[in-house]
Amino acid sequence: MNMKKWMGSLAVAGTLLALTGTASAHVTVWPKETTTGAYEKYTVRVPVEKDINTTKVRVEFPQGVSVSTVQPTPGWNYEFEKDADGRFKAITWTSTAGGLKPHEFTEFSFVAKNPKDPGTFAWKAYQTYADGSVVEWTGAPDSKTPASVTTVKQGAAQGDQHDEKQDEHNHAAPAPDTTASAKTGNTLPLVVSGAALLISLISLFRKKE
Incomplete structure (x- = not known):
């Protein structure tokens, strides 16, 4: 009896682990948070959740994302x-080399300009496998196949950005004084020539004596 209970518990634990593994194998888009009006690099992370290869991935861009x-x-x-x-x-994205194998993942990246207004938007993704089956990552956050969600927060105002750039300009290190260096460079040959002429005259007078 104890053995049966132990085997039953083991089976339940295995099922839970399997479900957990499947739940974590979502197609996701990163970063999860960004700012309004920014040019953001987005990365689509695609893991394989089945025992066959992933051969194609399609992602729809939310409205307002360019x-x-x-x-x-x-x-x-x-x-x-x-x-x-x-x-x-x-x-x-379509594979040209047989696709993504089980227990593997890959990442696709692109650059987009964020909307001007803060808010939340979802990325609908469609993952195609070698057998022709498609997993649609388009559901609600609490569903089995949720769409990845990004939150756009209010970014810095244009005026604030201008003030920061102006402040950096005002506090920039002063340029080196090239005038003094130029004067020194122009005067040095004259000094050397004068000293050589003076030494020559002294030597000439000593010979005459």
Whole structure:
């Protein structure tokens, strides 16, 4: 009886560990916090949650986020999608080398300008596996497949940034006095020449005596 209870407890513990491992294997976007109007480098972290390879990852850009450039990732191609206004609305990375294996993860990075207003936005992601199955990371934060969320806080005002730059300029170290150096450099050859001429005259007078 005790053995059965022990085996049952072990099975429950194993199930909990498996669920914990699956729950932690989310597609996430970092950083989780940023500031308004900033040009931020965002990184998409993709772990493999199944026993087969991940071959494709698609991420939708939230409204108000303006993506400008993407960092190339070895072994992966990327393709942007645009909306009717020509804005990048999504990106898809596709493996060219067999995909991401079980127990592996990779990261994709891009640069985007944040919205002007503070708030919270979600990144919808779609993870495709070698068997054609797709995990949609688009749910609420408490769901099994949550979308990654970023909080945008109020950044420094333009006036404050201007004042900081002006203050740095005012407290900058003074430039070296190049005028004095130039004067010294121009005078030194004349002094040396005069001393040599004086020594020559003294030697000449001594010979005559």
